[in-house]
Amino acid sequence: MGIYVDGLALRVRVESGRLSTLPLAAVQVDQLAGIQPIRSLTWYTGQQSFPGWYWSATMRAHVQYDSRLELSRLLLADFDPSVEEIVAQPFQLMESAGSEVVRRQIPDFLLVHADRTVTVVNVKTREALANDKVRSAFDWVTNALAAHAWRHEVWSECDATLLSNVRFLAGFRRPLPRGELLGLIRCEAPGHTISETEQLLGSRCTRVSLRPAVFHLLWRHDLRCSLDEPLSAGTFLEGSSCA
Structure with missing residues (x-):
């Protein structure tokens, strides 16, 4: 598994379960078909969130979520007629400098639309978004994906x-x-x-x-x-x- 020097890369889990690292600039939307969540659900004593699986009509399969807030965004994605594919925990976005990974982040959802555009979604409470480190991390994701013509959405709640x-x-x-x-x-x-x-x-x-x-x-x-x-x-x- 390679690290791409002085650049951005996606670490994904393909259908076989194998991890693969791809330079972001070279990733095509169709390459994301069939990828699996990069991270599995976890449960532990004292856990504050409520993870689970939701059967998606869009995917004709179960899609995982880490919290009730994520489930709300997942429902809206499943209801959206423009969305053709939904992947939870789709990849790890990494930025490397030399041989060192200096930043990384795993988004909550990847949405592929009928026109083959991509929306990457991070779900956070409004309280969490008040944290400067959280906002800085999301600003980095927004800028990194914008260079690849992917939209980054930070979602807290809706009506x-x-x-x-x-x-x-x-x-x-x-x-x-x-x-x-x-x-x-x-x-x-x-x-x-x-x-x-x-x-x-x-x-x-x-x-x-x-x-x-x-x-x-x-x-x-x-x-x-x-x-x-x-x-x-x-x-x-x-x-x-x-x-």
Whole structure:
């Protein structure tokens, strides 16, 4: 495993589990396909965070997280239709001078978007971001990745209502078996509230099957609604009505 003199490098774990070090300037987005978390989850007595695994609809697999705050950002990434790949603890960014590594940092998430742009995410509480050393480390990451045309996002939290709505819709992220019902709702629901949709389609399907299907289509963005207010039976649905 080489150290790249006077430069920036990524240390990654490939599918075989082997560690590999690549000069950042030479890394292409497609080279990141299939990489594994560089660091495994840990548990210990007195631990203040709550690590775990989340089943991602984007990845069709479990993605790890180190804290509840990281889980919140992971939910938003999974809900984002522009995100095609999510990797937790994706690499160790290293800067070397001569034969010595002088700086290193492991981001929380790597997001690859449909247009093949990259967002690298670090999740920190607002209290932690008040620390000068933390801000300095993130400034270094931002500048290092910007030279490679990668975006660095430092995330603390978002609007509580938005997050609550996305967390709720995530409960309906798994594919549903009744494709014909989804097609019916996709055509008929736009321009109506959830309650009106249930009345409109009540003779053709049951509420027990209809409401989960509406929420699944909202998760998939086949239907749209305002997420600035709590979801309810009165939520107005938008979308592309069928001709």
